Amino acid sequence: MNGIEIIASAILGTSGALQIVTSGAAAYAMKAKRKKSIISGTPSVSVLRPVCGLENNIEATLRTTFETTWHGKVELLFCVDREDDPIVPVVRGLISEYPSVEARLLVGRDHVSGNPKLNNLVKGWKEAKHEFVLMADSNVLLPADYIERLFARWDDETGLVTSPPVGVDATNMWGSLECGFLNTYQGRWQLSSDTFENGYAQGKMLFWRKDILDAAGGPEALGAEMAEDVASTKVVRAAGKKVRLLNQLMPQPIGERDFKSVWSRQVRWAKVRRMGFPAVFCAEILAGVGLPMLMTLILTLTGLLSWWWLLAVPALWFGTEYAVASLAGWPRSLRDVASWVIRDAMLPLIWVSAWRGNSFEWRGNAMDASEVTAKARG
Template identity: 40%
Template sequence: MLYIIALAGALLAANSLSLVIAGWRIRSRRDKTPSLAVRPPVSIVIPLCGVEQFSRETLESALSLDWSDYEVIFCVADKTDPVIDRAEGALRTKPLAKARILVGDDRVSANPKLNNCVKGWNAALHEWVVLADSNVLMPKDYLSRLIAAWRPESGLVCSTPLGSRPDGFWAEVECAFLNTHQARWQYAGEALGFGFAQGKSMLWRKKTLDSHGGIQALGAEIAEDAAATKLVNRMGLKVHLVAGPFEQPLGRRTFRDVWTRQCRWARLRRVTFPHFFAPEILVGVVAPLLLGVSAAFLSGASLFGTSFAVLCVAYTPELILAVRKNWHLSPLSLVAMMTRDALLPVIWMRSWLAGSFDWRGNRMVIGSNESRLEAGVAGPIASP
């Protein structure tokens, strides 16, 4: 029984430690803009596919940055895509001299999002290039924060998505996945030397990537962020994160939206980084809760009291992190966190099964040891 208690305590301690590290590493969104001695010109390449709920706001945010010299390149694969009208409208509302829309599809990989970015990458005029998803809500100091995070040993600077403006319970659950779970663990991992790329916002030095195969090299994996992580590591460099993650407004989400997205990400992590993915079954409250209840049952202690204590130890520091970083919180947040943790082991087990699903009009097939996109509808992909 002592072993059960020790294991439960170790899991809860690891959970709390990750929250402490993330709290130390992540800056609040209210922190002032970092000062920079040099503000180099930057190219921002944004792949577009379809109109989303916040498309107008996110596209206009890219055209309203506090940066003296930057260009924005919107990339669209299909000339009939209605998002072109939305991008043209954003350019009329927020005119930027160095902004343009490029249309066309370069089939360099099985990843439609990457294919859509190729023309933008090749057309980029500047040494610093940001590959950014279309649903990132860029703050005025977006480029300042990305450039400020670059270090001498950096090969890539990224940002995780920070869920905001949820509409409905399942959007609250999505926030619980993105913020105090995924962002927390990613920042804690980076602080411990395990930096992983995130495709939401990726800042590259163009000559660095071009000297190692160019943007086409990111097609080595089905997910460009996994390929970026492995490529940067092979260079002997590091993946670093911005001081604080950038917003992704969520709007309405259904259970199916959350389930398919999290299953997709879990399967991709399992295929691309299996040695890091395997221990994820121990993440969340389910494992320590089951161990704690088992120990209470064997010792005759109160099952309710033990469960309550485990939940308090697990969720109190998580709620504190969200409060201190000014992240989204609502009366539903605690229930959403508990729902997320109940789903985690089910998603983990599902990820080991072969299957397929539709990914922005493209059929993705993931087997036991590989993943691929079947031939079908071509179009760029942006993570939802």
Template identity: 40%
Template sequence: MLYIIAVAGALLAANTLSLVIAGWRIRSRQDETPSVSARPPVSIVIPLCGVEQFSRETLESALSLDWPDYEIIFCVADKADPVIGVAEEARRAKPLTQATVLVGDDRVSANPKLNNCVKGWNAALHEWVVLADSNVLMPKDYLVRLIAAWRPDSGLVCSTPLGSRPTGFWAEVECAFLNTHQARWQYAGEALGFGFAQGKSMLWRKKILNSHGGIQALGAEIAEDAAATKLVNRMGLKVHLVGGPFEQPLGRRTFREIWARQCRWARLRRVTFPHFFAPEILLGVVPPLSLCVCAASVSGASLSITAVAVLCVAYIPELLLAARKNWHLSPISLVAMVTRDVLLPAIWIRSWLAGSFDWRGNRMVIGSNGSRLEAGVAEPIASP
């Protein structure tokens, strides 16, 4: 009995500690822009594939940065992709920014996103290069915050996405996954010396990556951010995070989309960092709640009071973190967090099973053997 209570208490304590560390580490979106001693020229490479709800807004945000000298390189694999028109419209709306659209596909890896970035990386004119997803909403101080986070021992600076502007319940669940769960644990991990890359925004020094195989080296893993993390660690350098995550507007989401995306990310983590992924089954409220309810049942304590106490200990600090950092909160945020935590064990179990998924019109295959990565790309298929 005491052992069960001790384990549950340890899990809740770890949850609270991670929230405290993240709260200390992450700057609020209302904080002042950090200062930088120099503003070197920067190239921003943005892979595009398909038109999304906020595509026009996010692409125009990339063309509106407060930085004296930077270029934007939009990369598109398929010349028939309608996103080319959106990128051209964004360029016309912001004619003072140096921007180009490159079309073509370099099959250097099993990762379609990485393949799409190769031509942009090769064309980049500047030493500092940012690889940024097209759905990142860049604030005007985007480059200031990336450069300010670079330290003498940095090999890479990146940002996890911050979910915002959700429409509907499942988009709220997506926010609960992205913000107070994934971003929280990533910042807590970095603060404890376990920084890892996130592919949404990655700032590189071109000479560092080129001296270790170039952008093609990021094809060593099926996910380019996992390959980046391992490469930087082999260099004896570190992955650092920006002071606060950059926004990703979500719009409407469905359960099917959330399930597919979270299962895909979980399976990628499982095959690339299995020793870190295995303990993820202990995250969320389900393990400590189950243990505490079991202990209460055996001891004759009130099950309802026990459950409410565990939920308060788990979620009040999480809600406070979101509120203090000015992240998205709504009347159903708590329900979305509980739903997320109910899904976590099922997602973890699903990650250990073999299967395939569609990634931007490509079929990706991941095997069930966690000791190695079995991945491949079939011929492109129609995007859903």
């Protein structure tokens, strides 16, 4: 083989191996018997949910917060920036509907970082009176036993339990594309990483023992990075602990999306990963089927591989993802499979776009890495 053929073969083999290993590891993570939890009794829990505006299925997702089966003490703290936010009547209505549940709406923002969600959450952390604190985004559906599931993952090495979202209930193609990024791509990789004892946080759900984050400086310490999940991972690892994932990830109703919003969200998250863990992000270029297909084409043109490999590679690629989605019960219709193909065609473009600049817009808020760093140091 000449030099080009050696390089193409190495890239194809490495990418294919990663696809198979991460799919298998994700499947294992969902079914494996975990280390026994060290939690006994029914510890008290404070649940913080930042709210802002009227999102898709917002009343349904927030309602699930109240319907927990946990027998210990639970307080619910909903955090909003402004009294005139349209979500305020929805939250107050739910609080009135569940008078037996200890719940409050906290209004105001503490400017402790360049991260608007974190600024919204700080007041809730200050008010939280229990040993364990769950930060859960408003657009995640919480099953009735969500607290039991979180404690089940808390062993003697745990510093944080987290769950990336599983996209469900997409109503158009671009919603399915959003699910494709969340589920068989990001969710698969995160579950796989957890299997190899290298779990990392996802900001949708952060379940802390309060003293661990307080020892690092409290929620203000999470403002040291562009995203609180990157900072959370670093805080936990610095404490000599591990981030654990739930076996069954929490669902997020997606509804309708448009291509522009999916693209901008994925570029934003890619920039966050690139700035937070640059070495790992460099390897993401191997994650989709695009580069392996290019290498396969090169090897077929040189005669090293037969033409049927151009069908075998994508069949292997998306077949493993379909198997993971089937095992997990994630969306896997023909439209979903088509969205995986579109997603992988986008991945190299997203990867390149992530290297352009250190700023982005999130919910109308301009965020810049230099400003975030300066705020954290100040």
